[in-house]
């Protein structure tokens with residue numbers, strides 16, 4: 163894959179130094195996107211809006227919030243930290259599943275202080291950094307261009323849709339794992355297969371194939387004009 167499939171670029175919004183995402187290539191994958199973002203976060207110029215020190219070191223505010231999961235996040239975490247558990251057991255132990263009517267939300271479990279279960283309480287570092295979920299990989303508390311923000315939301319949400327489909331399938335034999343419910347009325351047909359189905363790694367997922375056409379066009383064109 164070309165180095166230029168995805169580029170993270172400076173963006174200025176409301177007089178703040180933020181981040182834009184430029185997509186140059188129809189074959190750009192989610193792995194290209196997260197790699198480009200990792201590199202920019204290390205060296206690029208942008209303002210961290212939620213840190214007193216301007217650094218992530220010693221902060222971790224964002225590890226105390228809702229962390230929605232994708233199908234690949236769960237596959238990877240299960241492989242790395244819990245290969246002996248079956249999926250329902252994994253859901254039970256490491257996630258928090260909320261059902262409200264037909265809506266389902268699958269997030270990482272939090273501890274009794276409402277912090278992510280993978281945040282080391284002593285060092286305040288991520289215990290699963292290499293396998294951290296997509297929403298963690300793509301978050302930085304800076305000003306995002308509107309199209310970068312919309313793209314991120316769409317990728318995470320479509321990956322969570324596939325995870326809900328897998329959760330539904332995995333619960334058909336022994337019952338669904340649910341941690342919190344309000345008038346639950348889940349319908350399996352609400353969660354059809356999508357581009358994520360059958361994929362096990364982020365380098366298999368082309369961004370163009372996930373985004374609706376109008377968002378793809380917006381990301382490519384507007385990204386080029388906001389720098």
Ligand code: SF4
Pocket residue numbers: 210211212213216217218219221222223224225301302303
């Ligand atoms: S990205 Fe998260 S850890 Fe880093 S400064 Fe912002 S809120 Fe804190």
Ligand code: SF4
Pocket residue numbers: 224225226229278279280281282287288289290291294295298
């Ligand atoms: S998985 Fe790691 S980066 Fe993500 S919220 Fe938990 S501790 Fe933070």
